[in-house]
Amino acid sequence: MINLLILLLMSGKNFFVCRYEKMGWNYEGVKPKQGIRINSMNAKRDDDVTKRLQSLGIKLEKIPFLQNGYWIRRSEFSVGATSEYLLGLYSIQKAAAQIPATLFTKLSDKFVLDACAAPGGKTVQLANLMQNMGVIVALDIKRRRLIALSNHLERCRVENTIVYQMDARKASGLRMKFDRILLDVPCSGNFVIDEGWFKKRTLEDVERNAKLQREILMEAAKVLKDDGEIVYATCSLEPEENELNIDWAIKALNLKVKKINCYGEKGLTNISGMQLDNSIEFCRRIWPGQTQGFFICKLVKRACTR
Amino acid sequence: MRFIEDFVSRFQVRISLDKNLVVKKQNRYFLLIEDLKRLISDDFFYAGTYIGKTKKGKFFPGFNLLRMIAKKKASKIVVDKKTEWLFICGRDIFKQGIMQVTGSRRKGDYTLIMNQHGECLGFGKILCHLDGVKDGVVIKNISDVGDFLRREK
Known part of the structure; x- marks a missing residue:
């Protein structure tokens, strides 16, 4: 009975909206614009693709903080049903989701792990940034999602990727060490991408996801080379899955937060009176508005000095 | 591999795929780049460039194989x-x-x-x-x- 009461108190729209206010953001209903990313590997120039889409009656707007990203201002039909899409000239990808892959330094010849890869938007983006060179190892746990990932790779002409059906928490079973690791971890999501979010989510869910994310972070730290980079991303607004997890990773996994220069606000260093590591302000928290909600952090592994 | 070459020849061209870089997973065939070849293990799900699959003795090409053929005078x-x-x-x-x-x-x-x-x-x-x-x-x-x-x- 007490558990049920706690559950009721720690869920529902009022509970979460109140939390966001305490974190400095006033709730507002948001309908984010659909985004696309031009696959520069397949399109000779962005202009060629945008002109072709505009000739079909699709109105585009350049996303100011992304190199190859465009918002769909207006389209009479699904942008997933054009020749240009089927030929791999662009991918449908939300604006905020286009940020994480761009935060790695020097990707082209690197050995990269995409630990929670399906449905593959960010894997294709990594392959683009790498110009199909180097190697990407892409993991996902569910076979159905791997089929979507494989179709995405084939459509977008990715050549440098191996896909395994594997739980990211078992990545050390690959017996490989990586220069770069993308952790687009499973998360609680947010109310912008899921209309029924407030009704179905509780703090218990959030904490369960945060635990899973820490397990993935721990495994990633094991398979990361010294001086390697991890980019950690969630589409959750909850601090347990974001700043608190990063604070834990700094202390428990010998990882260090690197300053990033991208769209978003500073990460929160004080959550409900709990003071976190100051470097967490280098993370980026994106409150819903122009894009959906998102959290991004770049971590580096401190090389052993012994 | 012969069936892939036979398929390609129906477009009046030839393509020589490096046999060492072609891997099979069940009935699906993939062309690897050298870096992938060094790393791949048997339990992969997808790798490199998907070139097609066989079903009941018939070859069904992937779109990237068709693109490779299109680069020739096919x-x-x-x-x-x-x-x-x-x-x-x-x-x-x-x-x-x-x-x-x-x-x-x-x-x-x-x-x-x-x-x-x-x-x-x-x-x-x-x-x-x-x-x-x-x-x-x-x-x-x-x-x-x-x-x-x-x-x-």
Whole structure:
């Protein structure tokens, strides 16, 4: 009975909206614009693709903080049903989701792990940034999602990727060490991408996801080379899955937060009176508005000095 | 590997794939780059470039193999914009939609279907000699990139 009461108190729209206010953001209903990313590997120039889409009656707007990203201002039909899409000239990808892959330094010849890869938007983006060179190892746990990932790779002409059906928490079973690791971890999501979010989510869910994310972070730290980079991303607004997890990773996994220069606000260093590591302000928290909600952090592994 | 070469030859060209870089997973075939070859283990799900699959002894090419064939002087036709979309929706091709023919025009041969931007949309089978008719269906759709949408359903 007490558990049920706690559950009721720690869920529902009022509970979460109140939390966001305490974190400095006033709730507002948001309908984010659909985004696309031009696959520069397949399109000779962005202009060629945008002109072709505009000739079909699709109105585009350049996303100011992304190199190859465009918002769909207006389209009479699904942008997933054009020749240009089927030929791999662009991918449908939300604006905020286009940020994480761009935060790695020097990707082209690197050995990269995409630990929670399906449905593959960010894997294709990594392959683009790498110009199909180097190697990407892409993991996902569910076979159905791997089929979507494989179709995405084939459509977008990715050549440098191996896909395994594997739980990211078992990545050390690959017996490989990586220069770069993308952790687009499973998360609680947010109310912008899921209309029924407030009704179905509780703090218990959030904490369960945060635990899973820490397990993935721990495994990633094991398979990361010294001086390697991890980019950690969630589409959750909850601090347990974001700043608190990063604070834990700094202390428990010998990882260090690197300053990033991208769209978003500073990460929160004080959550409900709990003071976190100051470097967490280098993370980026994106409150819903122009894009959906998102959290991004770049971590580096401190090389052993012994 | 022979069946892949046989398939390619139906477009009046040859492609030599490095056997050491082609890997098979159940009935699916993938072409690897050297870096992947060094790292791959047997339990992979997808790797490198998907080149096609076999089913009941028949070879079904992937779209990236068709693109590789298209880079050669293969049999191909260029279609207009309306025909491009109809073809992607799984339709056969009418003579009126063809803008240019390269290579074979013979009945029974395979031909690649290209759009006006030089991109390969799939392939089809020539139903009647392309010089011998003025209208009607002349190319049977065998495979088109609209398959990516149909797979999602």
